[in-house]
Amino acid sequence: MSQGLPATGSVLQRSVSARGNQQQPQSPEDDDRKVRRREKNRVAAQRSRKKQTQKADKLHEEYECLEQENTSLRREIGKLTEELKHLSDVLKDHEKICPLLHCSMNFVPMARPDPITNCLPR
Numbered sequence: 314m315s316q317g318l319p320a321t322g323s324v325l326q327r328s329v330s331a332r333g334n335q336q337q338p339q340s341p342e343d344d345d346r347k348v349r350r351r352e353k354n355r356v357a358a359q360r361s362r363k364k365q366t367q368k369a370d371k372l373h374e375e376y377e378c379l380e381q382e383n384t385s386l387r388r389e390i391g392k393l394t395e396e397l398k399h400l401s402d403v404l405k406d407h408e409k410i411c412p413l414l415h416c417s418m419n420f421v422p423m424a425r426p427d428p429i430t431n432c433l434p435r
């Protein structure tokens with residue numbers, strides 16, 4: 314044995330092994346208690362496994378829902394990006410011909426609150 318332990322082992326080891334070697338006849342009450350404890354433990358283990366499975370199923374469902382929502386939002390982003398491009402193009406085309414933007418009043422250097430209303434006919 315290493316680290317200075319006696320060859321016969323520690324007091325704790327001898328105590329445990331001494332108890333393990335002594336076979337005391339079990340009473341029927343002890344047997345019943347052991348059977349009940351094992352049954353209770355088996356039921357608790359089944360409950361725990363079922364709860365774990367339900368939790369995994371719930372997480373999987375949540376994952377599926379989030380994936381669907383993500384796909385839907387990505388589609389919406391695509392549509393909105395297309396709409397933005399279209400509206401930007403329409404605005405650029407309109408700016409070329411807009412009489413309000415080309416009004417000579419807009420080029421007069423004077424302070425005015427709203428340049429658009431100054432170009433409108435009175």
